[in-house]
Amino acid sequence: MDLKAETQINRRREEFPTLASGIHLLSHSLGPVPRAARESLLAYYEAWEHHTSEDAWAASWWELSQQVGDRVARILGGTPGSVQIQPNASIALASVASCFDFASTTRNKVVTSALDFPSMEYIWEAQRNLGAQVEIVASPDGIIVPLENILAAIDDTTSLVAMSHASFQSSYRVDAKAIVAHAHNVGARVLFDVYQSAGAVELDASVWEVDFLIGGTIKWLCGGPACGYLYVRPELQRELHPRLTGWVAHDAPFDFAHSPMRYARSIRRFAQGTPSIPALYSALPGLQILEEVGVKTIASESRRRTEWMIEFALEQGWKINSPRDLSQRGGSVMIDVNDGPAMVDRLAERKVFVDCRPGVGVRISPHFFNVDEEVEEAMLVLRDLLS
Numbered sequence: 001m002d003l004k005a006e007t008q009i010n011r012r013r014e015e016f017p018t019l020a021s022g023i024h025l026l027s028h029s030l031g032p033v034p035r036a037a038r039e040s041l042l043a044y045y046e047a048w049e050h051h052t053s054e055d056a057w058a059a060s061w062w063e064l065s066q067q068v069g070d071r072v073a074r075i076l077g078g079t080p081g082s083v084q085i086q087p088n089a090s091i092a093l094a095s096v097a098s099c100f101d102f103a104s105t106t107r108n109k110v111v112t113s114a115l116d117f118p119s120m121e122y123i124w125e126a127q128r129n130l131g132a133q134v135e136i137v138a139s140p141d142g143i144i145v146p147l148e149n150i151l152a153a154i155d156d157t158t159s160l161v162a163m164s165h166a167s168f169q170s171s172y173r174v175d176a177k178a179i180v181a182h183a184h185n186v187g188a189r190v191l192f193d194v195y196q197s198a199g200a201v202e203l204d205a206s207v208w209e210v211d212f213l214i215g216g217t218i219k220w221l222c223g224g225p226a227c228g229y230l231y232v233r234p235e236l237q238r239e240l241h242p243r244l245t246g247w248v249a250h251d252a253p254f255d256f257a258h259s260p261m262r263y264a265r266s267i268r269r270f271a272q273g274t275p276s277i278p279a280l281y282s283a284l285p286g287l288q289i290l291e292e293v294g295v296k297t298i299a300s301e302s303r304r305r306t307e308w309m310i311e312f313a314l315e316q317g318w319k320i321n322s323p324r325d326l327s328q329r330g331g332s333v334m335i336d337v338n339d340g341p342a343m344v345d346r347l348a349e350r351k352v353f354v355d356c357r358p359g360v361g362v363r364i365s366p367h368f369f370n371v372d373e374e375v376e377e378a379m380l381v382l383r384d385l386l387s
């Protein structure tokens with residue numbers, strides 16, 4: 001079984017200084033910092049230091065949110081003006097939830113999945129008090145949620161389907177197109193949490209006609225923390241009036257007008273208050289590198305490696321807690337171990353950096369900057385430690 005293949009990819013490893021410290025397979029958690037982030041954050045400092053002579057807001061900061069949003073939109077397969085940067089993915093979801101009025105309609109069902117990130121469950125739980133009927137589609141094995149069960153839960157009382165596109169827990173990836181097609185057929189909207197898929201697999205927001213996507217840049221997109229995002233289908237944007245709002249979402253924010261609120265006639269209507277400017281500066285270099293390398297290439301490399309890892313693991317007789325079928329998988333492979341935290345520590349001692357989650361074992365995520373030798377070495381070290 002050979003992993004090595006001739007590939008076209010330019011790995012740009014020298015642009016990620018953290019890679020010198022060992023084998024980084026942690027893109028599901030925190031990506032390595034691009035070297036250019038140092039310059040970018042210094043540019044932020046410079047703009048701040050000199051803001052009395054050159055107004056940083058007017059010169060660049062006010063536009064920055066939209067620039068970063070448009071870069072994210074390209075990775076999601078959306079058009080310019082479809083993504084509003086958010087403080088984090090949890091707030092992005094809360095913003096969408098605040099667009100719905102569950103109490104005044106019988107179309108008040110929200111369909112979620114048992115494999116969603118806990119934040120999402122907490123936010124929907126809070127919406128129950130506001131009239132939402134939340135149906136969590138179960139996972140029979142903690143790895144997948146059968147598509148037929150998801151589709152069966154979506155009916156003409158459903159206002160929104162809101163679930164992970166790729167699960168943080170098992171890397172299970174739902175069939176986005178089938179879910180959107182069925183939901184739209186019965187008049188429901190669809191939101192996917194693409195935090196664990198954007199940048200690792202190809203997304204096609206416009207083609208899927210999905211209504212909302214949420215996520216953040218810190219993992220597969222090699223950005224810093226506190227740069228979440230919200231994609232809203234362009235045709236839908238102006239129908240929505242998020243109750244989670246603020247002055248930046250106003251059509252003329254610098255009028256500092258009293259209420260009633262007049263929402264911006266653009267994606268900015270989904271903003272709240274002052275954007276996190278350092279987070280935007282920290283996100284730009286990673287987004288640029290990802291775009292230059294190309295998600296199509298990254299995704300094909302990810303499929304080749306994760307397939308090899310799974311074959312290797314199965315040959316050893318290990319239990320895989322991710323879907324076997326690559327069309328149902330994101331960029332990670334979860335391998336069952338007895339004591340996840342202890343194994344993570346022992347791997348780190350051998351310079352293999354992964355993490356673990358309860359019930360699924362170690363999470364291992366090769367990304368474009370890794371080389372085949374690292375992926376092989378990581379699996380050999382794991383074999384050594386498990387034997």
Ligand SMILES: Cc1ncc(COP(=O)(O)O)c(C=O)c1O
Pocket residue numbers: 087088089090091117119164166167168193194195196215216228
């Ligand atoms: C799938 C998924 N959604 C949401 C989150 C949390 O996002 P945030 O901290 O930006 O709210 C995570 C974080 O690990 C995640 O993996």
